[in-house]
Amino acid sequence: MLLNQFLILGAVLFAIGVYGVLARRNGVMVLMSIELMLNAVNINLVAFGVQHGVVSGQVFAVFVIAVAAAEVGVGLAIVLLLYRNRRSINVEDFDLMRG
Amino acid sequence: MWMLENAFIIPLIPAISFVVILLFGKRFIGPDRVHVVGITALGLVWVLSALAAFQWTQRVEHPPPDAVVQMASHADDHADDHADDHADDHADDHADDHVVVSENNSGDAHGGGHSSPLIRPVISTFSQWWSNGGIEFSVGTLVDGLTVLLLIVVASISLLVHIYSTEYVKDDRRYVHYYAFLSLFTAAMLFFVMAQNIVQLIVGWELVGVCSFVLIGHWWEEKPNTDAALKAFLTNRVGDIGLLVGIIVLWGTFQTFDIDAINTLIAADPGAHHLALLVAACCLMAAVASKSGQFPLHTWLPDAMAGPTPVSALIHAATMVVAGVYMIARLYPVFYEGLSVGTSSINLMAFIGGFTALIGAALAFAQWDIKKVLAYSTVSQLGYMVMALGVGAWTAAIFHLFTHAFFKACLFLGAGSVSHAAHHTFDMRKMGGLKKDMPHTYRTFVISSLALAGIFPFAGFWSKDEILLGSLVGQKNSYPLMLIFGCVVAVMTAAYMTRVIWYTFHGEFRGEGHPHESPKMMTTPLWILAGMAVIAGVFNLPGPVLEPFGLEGLAHRIQTYVEPSVYLSGLGLSHPDPSLTMALVGLALAVSGIVVTYLYYWRRVGLHGMTERNRYAKNGYTFLENKYYLDHLYNDVIVETVKRPIANWANRVNQNVLDRVVDRAGETARDTGRWIYKWIDQGAIDGSVNAAARGADSSGEGLRAIQSGKIQNYGQLLFGSAAVLAIVFVIVV
Amino acid sequence: MDVLLAFTRPSLDWHALAPELTLLAFGTLITIVDIIWDERSKQAMPTLAGMGLLATLVPILTLAVDGTERSMFGGAYVVDDFSLVLKALFLISGYVVVLMSVDYIRDGDYYENEYYTLMLTSLLGMVMMSSSRDLISVFVALELLSIPAYMLAAWRKGGPRSNEAGLKYYLMGVFASAVMLYGMSLVYGLAGATSFDAIAQELGSGPSNPVAVLGILFVLIGFAFKVSAVPFHTWAPDTYEGAPTPVTAFLAVASKTAGMVALIQLVFVAFLGREDVIQPFFWVISALTMTVGNLIALRQTNIVRLLAYSGIAQGGFMLVPFAVAADAPARAIEAVVIYLAIYAFMNLGAFTVVLAVARKTRSGEIDSYGGLFRYAPGLAVAMTVFLAALAGIPPAGGWFAKFGLFRALLDAGGGWAAGLAVVVAVNTVIAFAYYARVLTQMWFQPVADGDDRPIVVTGALGAALTVTLLATMAFGVLPGLVGHFGEVSVLSALGG
């Protein structure tokens, strides 16, 4: 099977995700980008799992998906909290503490 | 022989009296009565020393079998009773040395001109003093003729000075401390002269130095006194480098500190370790120069006159300053071999001695302070002794040491008595005509002066004559240069003493107030010393003088009793036969000196005012008055390095090349310390440390920039460094 | 496909799982109690939580006594001495943190019950982490301990700083774990299995493979983030400063320890074969972490932030042994474990003092410690001990931790190790420079704003203080106590 294509897809997705995290100012978009990265990982895992013909890859992927859900939940909660207190979800604004 | 074996008691007594006076002086005894303690102690010391001297003569007259070195067996005893002084491995070859010694002795007993058997010194050692590297070093006493001679001298002078002082420093602000330290000094000096090993020599040497420091600075409220005290101590310290190194070299060569052993080893095999001995001797010469005021380290001695006059008499005329001479005599083999006295017609010691004698005498002319005149005269006489030792006339030197002690002490005490009368001034320009007011002082002063000048039949005549004789005949070949020095000095000595007497006792009284004779407590010691100045000569009369009276037996007593032939025989010292001509020449020179000066001052003939008229003479005079600018040299170079001018000499700065050079040197030297401290220590070393600290601090500040507070910068940093690491590792690994 | 269908229910060793289950039980219990009597239950919460943690220690003890090594889920989950030691450590530090929290949480406006629930959950994650020997279980444990921590960091609802702390921690956290996961996926891809032993076999040796290197690096980086190693530390200072102080202590100690545990497993079991990657990586990282942490700490004026950077530096010290992981594995693990144990107590102690002082001064500035020795000598002395320990000065505990590092390095020997040793030496010196600034304030300076009323130390804080102080001193005077645990954990971790 075409392992490499999957890997490349994964890598590309991952790269996009990274770019998003580092470049987008909107908190929510950052969260999305992280999801993107996680899915890149899932693709890799599943692909490898199939290549090796073992189930663990998919199991791992399932775990990742589950955890990702939880993470995003917490993430949104925090962003919401910030929005309530600061009226902004622009990650650039949050630099009360530095140095 | 009990006294000789237990000689340690002698220094112990004044030591105890020191402690007693210092601790109980003020409270229990009472400031006005402390001298009783001191005098009693010294009286005791004197008796014991006399006893020791007597017992020594007995030992020489009827030597107990174990005292004579002839057959090898004694070598073994000796080896045994010294096994604890130096490493055992030495004991053996030590024994062999003795065999050699005895052979030598039988060899040149006749050539050496003395048939007396070689009497071993009485050596008694006490518990191990210190130990190191498994070797145990004992403290002990070495008593022989030289020791007892010094014992007598120190005890007598010190006793007389104690008595004299009761009047002289009466109601002084520190009467108690004064007597305490007189006692301590006496103790240290006695300890020094009976030292059994060279470490003890150092100890005594330094202790007397400290006492002189304390007593010179006795009136420490006035800065000049303390300056003088410091100058004395520091100059001696400079010499002590030599002492330290020299003794270390001796240790390195012979692996023992034991004086007896060292002397015997050298005497046994004169040729060996010549280089080491040369180094050692030169180093020790430096010490001698500093302690015994030899050129060029003599400048402290005149300043030391800042101390109370009795102190000057005791320490800076009779006893401490001869410590150097004593050390040469004590370790004579070292110097003899090291400086190859026997084989060359000139050597360091003789030259330094002669030269010192010369300049000392010359400087004595330029002084107006009576004590300074005497001080320079002391310098010159010490030079005489060193010169005598340098030419190999051991006995003559010691003989002169003996006689000189008495008449010079007498002169100092006389000067003290004068100033006591003339309102505590020592400036001869404020004296004059004291002859009638203080007859006793006058007479004793004149007698001692004659003795010093070397007029027949006073003590000085005999000893000086022997020195001149020694340098005439010398060892193996004569010392013409030294002979010339000696003669010139003889003339000058006579001359400057006459000058002193003129200015002090004759002419009109130039001071204010009514001078009066000093009380008994001061004149009595003067008379005693004057008496000695007359008769001290008899102790070493040459045979011919005595033949008419059929007393040949009494000839050369000092040579017989004092000379440590057991050490010297190996060196093959000779004793020149007395020569009438030499004696007459010496006498003539002295007389001529007196006569010329007499004419100059009393009869007003001669080149009066020459120094005013003649430019050269004037320069010469200034040159003398400035003591050859040596003081500048020391003050600037050496003392300024030590940060503060020790003598207040600003008024004597001359526009003189030497001086300007010296000034610069001084400036530079003085700031060295400060410079090093400022730049090297605080600047370079400490600076770098602090700089490191600052660097860390500021880099910390710089790094804080990373912590921008912006999440995404964090992210970039995170992923960026991740990427970098990844690339690096992927490539490298 | 039959492979996928061949599923057999794994055998569960209940004794082995007892600690986790107890913890879980108490977590749920707290929630239930909260639901039943919400307001009235407030007082009981800390007690419950504390009891839960102590209760959890019981099965751990029984397991330790029993001593047999238990393995489940095909080696994905192992209970051995190593894991037991660390579980105990987690629970004890958790207990101290609870003690620290009691008054703090009660007096501020916080959701109290959830706070403890989340803390227990996070601890559950840590406890699991110490047993995980498999990529999946490690990942799950990691998230289980992290997610509650994200929330706790933001726990001061109204406080913008706290929110910001939470956000930063969260975003960086998930970002890092995404990176880590990517690395894991690659590793998995090459090994074809998730269990560490398998990975060790597959990656262990053989020619270097860029993908493997990349995978390993990313995985390590994920945890390097967790232990706030430079340059992945950036979140730590801000989060520590913003988060409620007990939480900060929790993050600085417990979650850092968790990260270290994971690293130990990964490095010494899974990747040990690739020392060509591991050792240089950790050499660089640890040197960087120590130095940067210390240098920046020099410039801090806020005590918590100072402790944050000091914590980063300490993390750097802990990473040092990894740089000789392959050359001297036994000593290295020993060193790390010992360091973790001692660090937990001395750092918690320091934070406890900070809490106690802050209750009076209401300030985190170092200057507010002026003259502490005058009006609160007890606290001053305690703080002195903790700082001395952190600086590694006998007889306070820290010296033995540092000693462990040197020991590992010199056991490995060689120029690189010696070089790192010197770096450590220099850093201990720098470190003292800023600890000394606190000491200076406490001892040498006049009382800040002249207010020298004594400080009342509440019972809970007092208890926390006593525990940490005693432990710190005991470890210093009789390092054997802690040394023993280091030793036992080595044997099991290296399967020896």
Next chain:
Amino acid sequence: MEATGFDTWVLSLAVFLPLVGALVIMMIPKAYEAELKLVALGSSLVALIVGVYSAFQFDYGAAGDLQFVVDKGWIDVINSRYIVGLDGLSLPLLLLSLVVVPLCLIYSWNHVPEPGNTKAFFILLLILSTGMNGTFVAQDMILFFVFFEVVLLPMYFLIGVWGGEERRYASLKFFLYTLFGSALMIISFLALFFLSKDSSGELLHTFDMRVLSDVAGVGIIKNTQVWIFAGLFMGFGIKVPMFPFHTWLPDAHTQAPTVGSVILAAVLLKLGTYGFVRIAIPFLPEGAVSWAPWIGLLAVIGIIYGALACLAQTDMKRLIAFSSVAHMGFVMLGIATLTDFGINAAVFGMVAHGLITGMLFFLAGSVKERFHTLEISRLGGLLKSVPRMGWILGFATMASLGLPGLAGFWGEFPAILSAYNPGAGLPEETFRTYMVIAAVGTVLAAGYLLWLYQRTAFGEPPEEFAGHEIEDVNRLEWIAWTPFLVGIVLFGIWPNLIFNVTDDVVSGITASVEAIVAGG
């Protein structure tokens, strides 16, 4: 030999009694000042008595071997044990530190320096004492290290809390310097632990100093030895302090409170030199041989340099501090010769310097108390205003410039002497040069000390103090000082009191060094 019965307790008591005292005092509230003072003095005195007892029980015939040895398990994981023992090398130094502490307590009995707080002050002194005593008896490197470090914090606080103007800077500097040194030192210890082999080539893996000095570094190749020695050199050399690591000393001394300076000079500096003799040289003979010339060089530089720096000082206390640099230079020179002569002299020098410089610092402290200045230019006429103190100062000065008959001499003279014939494998010419330089140093010493004395004691007291009635030496000072004065005289007159004790140990050390050098 393993001790039995009460003797097993002797050393532990001597070491830990002060600590116990400190703990007890912590319990006593500040209000009961008299009580806690008594407890402090009591504990330190009992420790001293125990020490004296050990000195009497000590078998001087076997001064070469350890006595009162206790060997119990301590940190098994790293195979480090609680081993303490007393031999001829430790005994004098242990007694020194045991004597100094109670005297310091007495001295500060009624006037603890600003800002007061007797309790804390005494506690710190007692902890300090435990650290110092422990270092001198520890026979296990880790134990040694711990005690060596325990000393730091108390001294840090003594300087920092009770010190002068610049105290923060001085205390931190002192601390960081020493910390750096000891960090490198522990690295070297570990290197020794891992590399030492016994004669059969077996790795020893021990911290036991007895064993390590027996094997004397066989099996560690020379290069490694040199490196390990370098670490030890930093550790001990900074403590000594040797040029150029000395800059912490003047600051620390100048800023420290009087008793702080006294203890620093009397005992703390000795930890470094003791380390050289006890650890560095016997464990690494070859390293020592290759380092000795450089140590000697730094030593003589220290001698001259310290003296010159003294001449630049305007502050009495700082001058004394720099004189320490010079004096420790003599000690290090003695050690550098690797001869029994030199090392014995060094040990003597440690004790002598402890007594003399300690005395000088006491004096400086009392002068400061009475005149509120140590500016040499502002002082003067002490002999007049406070005669007894003036005389004691003179005495101490003389002792310090190495006057024969007082203790100072026996530290200097044999040290210089030993440089004439340095130990096996050392360049003779070099060391003879050192010898001469050192001898010159003695003159400079006389220079700056007498200069100091002239400026402070001689002359008339300056006007500013003319009016006031100034108290001369008071009773407490007499009690605190007399032992020092007696010691200086006693050891000066009969140096064998110390030489005899140390000689066996030292000979043993040098013998093994020579054996190694001859063998290699």
